[in-house]
Amino acid sequence: MTIIDNTTADVPSGPLLEVRDLHVEFHTRDGVAKAVNGVNYSVSAGETLAVLGESGSGKSVTAQAVMGILDMPPGRIPRGEIFFRGQDMLKMSNEERRLIRGQKIAMIFQDALSSLNPVLSVGYQLGEMFRVHLGLSKKEAKARSIELMDRVRIPAARERVNDYPHQFSGGMRQRIMIAMALALEPDLIIADEPTTALDVTVQAQVMDLLAELQREYHMGLILITHDLGVVADVADKIAVMYAGRIVETAPVHELYKRPAHPYTRGLLDSIPRLDQKGQELYAIKGLPPNLTRIPAGCAFNPRCPAAQDICRTEIPALLSVTERDGTELPGRGSACHFWKETIHG
Amino acid sequence: MPEALKDTVKELPGETPAAPPADGRVGKPRSLWSDAWHDLRRNPLFVVSAVLILFLLTMAAFPQLFTSADPRYADLANHYLQKPNWGHLFAPDWFGYDIQGRSIYTRVVYGARASILVAVVVTGLVTILGTAVGMLAGYFGGWVDTILSRITDIFFAVPFILGAMVVLTSFTERSIWVVILSLAFLGWTQIARVARGSVLTIKQADYVMAAKALGASTSRILLRHIMPNAIAPVIVVATIALGGYISAEATLSFLGIGLAEPAVSWGVDISSGQEQLRNAEFVLIVPSVMVSITVLAFIMLGDAVRNALDPKLR
Amino acid sequence: MGRYVARRLLQMIPVFLGSTLLVFAMMYALPGDPVRALAGEQTVDPAQIAAMKKDLGLDLPLWHQYWNYLTGLFQGDFGTQIASGRPVADIISEAFPITVRLTLFAFAFTVLVGISIGVFAGLKADTLRDRALLVLTLLLISVPSFVLGFLGQYFFAFQLGWVDPNVSVEASWDELFLPAVVLGSLSLAYVARLTRTSVAENLRSDYMRTAVAKGLPRRRIIGVHLMRNSMIPVVTFLGTDLGALMGGAVVTEGIFNIKGVGYNIFDALRHREGATVVGIVTLIVVVYLVTSLLVDLLYAVLDPRIRYA
Numbered sequence: 017m018t019i020i021d022n023t024t025a026d027v028p029s030g031p032l033l034e035v036r037d038l039h040v041e042f043h044t045r046d047g048v049a050k051a052v053n054g055v056n057y058s059v060s061a062g063e064t065l066a067v068l069g070e071s072g073s074g075k076s077v078t079a080q081a082v083m084g085i086l087d088m089p090p091g092r093i094p095r096g097e098i099f100f101r102g103q104d105m106l107k108m109s110n111e112e113r114r115l116i117r118g119q120k121i122a123m124i125f126q127d128a129l130s131s132l133n134p135v136l137s138v139g140y141q142l143g144e145m146f147r148v149h150l151g152l153s154k155k156e157a158k159a160r161s162i163e164l165m166d167r168v169r170i171p172a173a174r175e176r177v178n179d180y181p182h183q184f185s186g187g188m189r190q191r192i193m194i195a196m197a198l199a200l201e202p203d204l205i206i207a208d209e210p211t212t213a214l215d216v217t218v219q220a221q222v223m224d225l226l227a228e229l230q231r232e233y234h235m236g237l238i239l240i241t242h243d244l245g246v247v248a249d250v251a252d253k254i255a256v257m258y259a260g261r262i263v264e265t266a267p268v269h270e271l272y273k274r275p276a277h278p279y280t281r282g283l284l285d286s287i288p289r290l291d292q293k294g295q296e297l298y299a300i301k302g303l304p305p306n307l308t309r310i311p312a313g314c315a316f317n318p319r320c321p322a323a324q325d326i327c328r329t330e331i332p333a334l335l336s337v338t339e340r341d342g343t344e345l346p347g348r349g350s351a352c353h354f355w356k357e358t359i360h361g
Numbered sequence: 362m363p364e365a366l367k368d369t370v371k372e373l374p375g376e377t378p379a380a381p382p383a384d385g386r387v388g389k390p391r392s393l394w395s396d397a398w399h400d401l402r403r404n405p406l407f408v409v410s411a412v413l414i415l416f417l418l419t420m421a422a423f424p425q426l427f428t429s430a431d432p433r434y435a436d437l438a439n440h441y442l443q444k445p446n447w448g449h450l451f452a453p454d455w456f457g458y459d460i461q462g463r464s465i466y467t468r469v470v471y472g473a474r475a476s477i478l479v480a481v482v483v484t485g486l487v488t489i490l491g492t493a494v495g496m497l498a499g500y501f502g503g504w505v506d507t508i509l510s511r512i513t514d515i516f517f518a519v520p521f522i523l524g525a526m527v528v529l530t531s532f533t534e535r536s537i538w539v540v541i542l543s544l545a546f547l548g549w550t551q552i553a554r555v556a557r558g559s560v561l562t563i564k565q566a567d568y569v570m571a572a573k574a575l576g577a578s579t580s581r582i583l584l585r586h587i588m589p590n591a592i593a594p595v596i597v598v599a600t601i602a603l604g605g606y607i608s609a610e611a612t613l614s615f616l617g618i619g620l621a622e623p624a625v626s627w628g629v630d631i632s633s634g635q636e637q638l639r640n641a642e643f644v645l646i647v648p649s650v651m652v653s654i655t656v657l658a659f660i661m662l663g664d665a666v667r668n669a670l671d672p673k674l675r
Numbered sequence: 676m677g678r679y680v681a682r683r684l685l686q687m688i689p690v691f692l693g694s695t696l697l698v699f700a701m702m703y704a705l706p707g708d709p710v711r712a713l714a715g716e717q718t719v720d721p722a723q724i725a726a727m728k729k730d731l732g733l734d735l736p737l738w739h740q741y742w743n744y745l746t747g748l749f750q751g752d753f754g755t756q757i758a759s760g761r762p763v764a765d766i767i768s769e770a771f772p773i774t775v776r777l778t779l780f781a782f783a784f785t786v787l788v789g790i791s792i793g794v795f796a797g798l799k800a801d802t803l804r805d806r807a808l809l810v811l812t813l814l815l816i817s818v819p820s821f822v823l824g825f826l827g828q829y830f831f832a833f834q835l836g837w838v839d840p841n842v843s844v845e846a847s848w849d850e851l852f853l854p855a856v857v858l859g860s861l862s863l864a865y866v867a868r869l870t871r872t873s874v875a876e877n878l879r880s881d882y883m884r885t886a887v888a889k890g891l892p893r894r895r896i897i898g899v900h901l902m903r904n905s906m907i908p909v910v911t912f913l914g915t916d917l918g919a920l921m922g923g924a925v926v927t928e929g930i931f932n933i934k935g936v937g938y939n940i941f942d943a944l945r946h947r948e949g950a951t952v953v954g955i956v957t958l959i960v961v962v963y964l965v966t967s968l969l970v971d972l973l974y975a976v977l978d979p980r981i982r983y984a
Contacts, residue, residue: 083888084887085884085887085888114890114891114892115890116890117887117888117889117890118888118889118890118891119890122888122889123885123888125881125884125885125888127881130880130881130882131881131882131884131885132882132885133882133885133886133900133903133904134882134904134978134979134980135903135904135907135977135978135979135980136899136900136903137979144889144891144895145889148889148890148891148892148895149890180979180980182979182980196885196889511686511689511690511693512693514686514690514693515689515690515693515694515697516694516697518690518691518694518960518963518964519694519697519698519956519960520918520919520921520922520923520925520956520959520963521922522922522923522925522926523922523925523940523956523959524697524698524956526925526940526941526944527698527701527702527944527952527956528701530944531701531702531704604817608819611819611821612819612820612821612926615819615821615926616926616929616941618944631821631822635825642829645825649818649819649822649825652819652822653814653817653818653819653822654817656816656817656818656819657813657814657816657817660813660816660817661813664813
């Protein structure tokens with residue numbers, strides 16, 4: 017058995033984005049917080065990767081490192097590579113990276129209200145993309161902004177282009193964020209909890225819109241979320257993160273059927289289900305680890321119901337998962353010493 | 362320069378940016394104070410200013426500890442403005458003598474009492490009056506608020522030092538209490554505005570609603586529930602204003618309408634020192650430095666307390 | 676918006692009446708008698724004095740005097756100085772431009788230097804340069820302006836001989852440089868601190884992260900997104916500060932012997948010339964009220980989230 021990067025396995029054309037052995041740490045008053053500890057993943061054009069994890073699992077920090085919007089200091093990337101179309105972005109100049117941001121890779125943030133500039137009209141903020149990156153005039157930029165707002169189905173775009181973010185509803189604001197990310201038809205979109213701040217009914221609409229646009233433009237999409245329900249319909253594959261590491265990877269439906277890591281199983285069990293009416297809802301005991309003092313061995317061991325001695329001493333590598341008879345399960349990997357017991361019962 | 366007023370005007374716009382409070386980290390009253398104390402003890406700014414203030418308060422209370430000379434004793438042998446003797450620490454001639462042959466050092470030590478007394482008492486009065494007005498206006502709203510707010514506006518519109526000049530000239534005998542009452546009469550508006558603002562926010566809090574629903578009396582709600590939680594910003598503003606009043610007292614004395622001889626205060630000495638600036642700069646410089654240090658100490662303290670009490674800055 | 680302005684203007688009426696009455700009442704309570712002072716050492720017939728007082732309306736009760744003053748004021752009559760017989764309006768029109776010039780000079784200095792220092796510090800919050808600038812502003816706040824004035828005179832006039840310690844009657848711009856710096860220094864410190872806090876706070880905001888993620892050049896991120904937001908509290912503060920600077924000018928004029936309104940107030944207080952004092956204070960109050968209304972309106976323009984109804 018070899019250490020693998022399962023997420024690239026079934027994409028022949030070569031990935032759009034590839035993160036290799038990424039480490040990110042933050043220097044804080046309480047010590048060095050190790051937010052990301054050797055993450056590998058990749059996304060191809062037209063593909064959706066969902067990154068799943070609790071807050072503090074490193075899923076957002078990884079995305080910010082990819083985007084190049086980490087605050088450094090206090091952040092630091094001591095190790096790792098981030099290839100975009102085969103080029104390591106961490107070796108690029110600031111200006112080269114800036115030209116990738118917005119044009120090639122765009123990001124959608126969780127809280128559209130605070131992520132949009134409160135004192136500039138949405139038309140200005142959308143038009144800025146065209147003016148800065150394409151050198152369009154104010155007038156042309158405004159026309160394109162209206163088009164864009166139509167595209168994400170904001171009603172009465174022409175009338176509302178001069179409105180300010182606070183004048184829109186939550187769902188409409190998130191559509192504006194999406195429009196802004198789409199403006200220059202990037203190759204890759206990173207959506208960081210794009211629907212968390214929204215009402216449940218609006219969540220589905222926004223998610224559908226995002227998925228639809230992704231298909232249409234054949235973009236890669238990294239969907240960061242803590243909500244298993246959101247990813248099921250739109251993602252192709254899932255990477256589950258815990259304490260700055262990927263603990264399990266799998267094609268989306270396989271993960272739901274047969275988790276190969278106790279943490280994933282815990283997450284799945286804690287989703288309320290209709291057929292379990294009356295039973296007590298499962299919760300993973302304990303709290304996510306303090307990133308300045310990550311437990312030795314498997315970071316999940318203090319909360320794991322199946323932890324053994326080896327879990328407290330040895331960090332499990334992300335290994336490929338096989339059937340009982342040894343057949344490879346394509347795209348699957350688990351960082352658990354006891355993945356066999358977990359998946360095969 | 363109306364320092365105390367400056368604080369008034371200046372505190373408000375900076376502290377009320379338009380952005381709504383983004384997080385819910387505001388409502389933890391009990392741990393706020395212990396957290397703040399925990400933070401303060403580690404803050405060098407706080408430690409330095411607290412030590413300085415303790416030192417100045419000691420000087421104001423027990424000037425005899427610092428010098429055995431009499432601040433009003435004029436030795437004619439020294440009347441030619443003897444220069445400072447930097448080696449003679451804590452001796453009467455440390456900073457030299459003024460034109461009447463009085464020890465500058467001794468006068469500066471004794472001057473602390475008047476300056477600090479004025480500032481402390483004015484701040485105390487202003488805090489009580491301002492908090493009362495602000496709390497009533499904020500809590501009752503309606504016409505009570507309208508009337509109290511307009512009265513506050515009236516006093517606020519008159520520039521502080523200008524108003525104090527007018528009030529003080531109407532007294533022929535300006536004892537320390539006249540100065541104190543005049544400054545307090547004009548100075549309370551700032552705290553009233555701050556208190557009103559914080560009461561308006563706290564009034565909406567769940568625990569106040571709960572107390573009301575449980576039938577607590579108005580005075581109980583005001584004193585037990587609202588005041589302890591509204592007081593934090595008031596304390597910050599009051600601390601910084603205290604420095605402003607030190608400065609205001611000195612400014613008024615400098616203008617010749619604050620305390621006057623034979624009172625001993627830094628302002629009085631600065632006032633008499635300005636006439637001797639060309640010949641003997643230390644008559645002016647030493648009390649000026651004392652005023653500046655004292656103001657600095659209180660402003661630093663206020664800054665440190667604000668940082669500790671403002672959860673947004675953490 | 677129109678209704679808001681109307682309401683604010685209506686609210687200004689009681690404030691205007693209240694503060695002028697406040698000052699008027701204080702002047703009324705002043706001891707000493709301007710009419711008797713006119714006679715100097717001579718002994719005059721008390722009946723003559725009483726007649727003169729009656730002429731000037733000084734024998735009337737406070738409210739009546741105030742009423743007379745107000746009705747005069749609305750006809751543009753600020754009253755007359757008792758000793759010199761000059762209309763107070765003349766004195767004000769002579770002195771006010773000088774004070775306005777000094778105030779505007781100080782204001783320009785405050786804006787330019789204060790905002791520059793604040794931005795410079797705020798962009799690198801919690802670094803050595805930030806802390807050094809914070810200490811500098813603390814020092815400026817702590818040293819009373821009259822001490823700064825004397826230090827300025829001491830070094831630049833007496834030691835270096837660069838400037839004249841006193842400002843001439845014309846009060847030309849170059850003469851006003853040192854007084855303006857002294858007058859503006861306290862505001863400058865506040866503006867710098869406010870700008871610094873505002874810049875540092877906005878720098879951490881989510882929309883700044885968005886601006887970076889949009890691939891905007893740094894110039895634009897700072898110049899448009901950061902500044903547009905950070906300047907809102909600063910601009911509103913600067914508005915209210917204009918009135919405070921004018922009040923502070925009184926002290927500065929005293930130090931540098933500038934013949935502005937401050938000088939005239941001192942003079943009037945010494946000679947118990949009530950009308951002059953009330954007239955000048957009234958004017959300053961009006962300036963304050965109008966600027967604070969303008970500031971509030973400006974606030975709504977700068978920040979679309981603010982709605983006045």
